[in-house]
Amino acid sequence: MTRAIILVADSLGVGQAPDAEAFGDAGANTFHHIVQHMDKIGDPIKLPNLQKMGMFNICAEANNVTYPNLPEVDLIASYGYMAEISSGKDTPSGHWEMAGVPVLFEWGYFKEKQNSFPQHIIDQICHEAGVDGILANRHAPGTDVLTWFGEEHINTLKPICYTSVDSVFQVAAHEEHFGLERLYDFCLVARRVLDEHNIGRVIARPFVGEDVNTFKRTGNRKDFSVLPPAPTVLDKLFDAGGDVISIGKIADIYADQGITEKYKATGLEALIDKTIEQIKSTATEQTIIFTNLVNFDQDYGHRRDIVGYAKALEYFDSRIPELLACLTKQDVLYITADHGCDPTWPGTDHTREYVPVIAYGPSINAVNLGERSTFADLGQTLSKQFGLAQLDYGTSFWTDISK
Structure with a gap:
């Protein structure tokens, strides 16, 4: 029996996806451009815990870049980067795909910049x-x-x-x-x-x-x-009698489908506090605690606030030891994102990027998961972790990471 804690660092892309050019996003790289900017202004970003979890390795491998000024550390988590196969770079598509259900149809859009709604x-x-x-x-x-x-x-x-x-x-x-x-x-x-x-x-x-x-x-x-077009891994765990606890806007994104409990929180600090509270207080088996850290996206990515984004990442990094200290032997903490939102990029919209996938737990190996062809690999891994029926999309990496 097991438990999963999923933290979506909303918009924390790690470099242009294979199809980024089709979205006008060739060259976008949320994480790397933040790091570069902070180096340029003489205030290098400090993320010691994310570094130990492979964050810099992810961006380096996804984009063939280097971080020569970082100290060498022993990695403690499995890490990789995932491409999106959904048709859009929006929040529901990213979240549904990571839960095993990519959006392979075209959404409706209001494309006119002025007088957008008929x-x-x-x-x-x-x-x-x-x-x-x-x-x-x-x-x-x-x-x-x-x-x-x-x-x-x-x-x-x-x-x-x-x-x-x-x-x-x-x-x-x-x-x-x-x-x-x-x-x-x-x-x-x-x-x-x-x-x-x-x-x-x-x-x-x-x-x-x-x-x-x-x-x-x-x-x-x-x-x-709207509802996801097919049952997600959340639905499957719910149907099997497990619990899915939403923190932040997760329940809204899935239209409450597959959710057993939901908690609102405003601000990065409150979202992390509520996550820790639920890790400490909820059942330690057959439970997903699912948190969206929306502030990276809405407060810094869309507002093109590079320094604000960097400082928010540093704050998140400072809370990671608290999160890890709460985990039981059978827990797995996953850190990922739903799309990019490069604060150095023109405009204010999301950017089509790879997203990180990090897996940490007392019973988890620290291995390089490499490039994953779909966000659905996370959903398939969760399905395997909980002993659920296989999803239609994605390739599990559970056997790679579990000891």
Whole structure:
């Protein structure tokens, strides 16, 4: 009997994927470019624990780069890097694929940069939700729309609706003036309307504050996702009587399917705290504790904040000893990502990259897993770890890492 703890370092790509050119991302490399930038400004990034877990080896092998200034260390974890076969570089595709179900169909997208949503869709959503209209209707970063439209939203109570290159319809609204539950209800209407257009996610983005100087997103974000197209490893463990504990936005990404418990937390510190709390308090067998560390992506990747991303990685690294100290003999900690979001890259969108896969546990070998052809290798490994039926995609590396 066993337990798995999965930490998704949201957007921590490790170099251009084999098909990156098709996405306009040839040359993107989230981790390496952060390291390079910190060296350039004279503040080298310090990640001693991730180094021992193979993080620098992963990026070096995936991209044929070197890190000559690093001290030599004994590696304590198995490590490799995974390519994505899903059609997009979005959050649901990455997460579903790592759980064994790649997205091999094309999502619907709102491709126009301005007037992104067709009028008939806006009219239908507004009519069914009982609002007078929307603001924005464009591609935009989530923080910018608050600056551009926040005060007008308070005055008109029209929700701020925007999108990106991902298959997404995002809605920002004031928690008090518009109302949090009203925002969720509006998003539920949008979710129903957009189902026929194959839009992956509708995201509620609540905020507070009274003017452009005080507007701030809250921790009450909620994603309204479509269901994965097939049972994931989470479903299979759930059906076998195991537990799947969601921390952060995991439950939203999987539309609550295959989830037995869910916990919200806001900020990197709180997400790690909640993960440690669950490691200490939950059953030590047939359990997945699944955490998305969203702040790497939303606070630093999309905002192209290189130094902020580096400091967040250093903070994460500083908490790793606490995480490892909580593990029982049969536990396995996996660290991975769902896509890239290179903060040195033009624009504010995700980047098509390899992602790391790290496996550590008291009963786990430290081996080089090399290049993996799909994120689904992680799902297949979890399936093998828990003695579940084989998934349709992926190749397990369980026999390679287990002693």
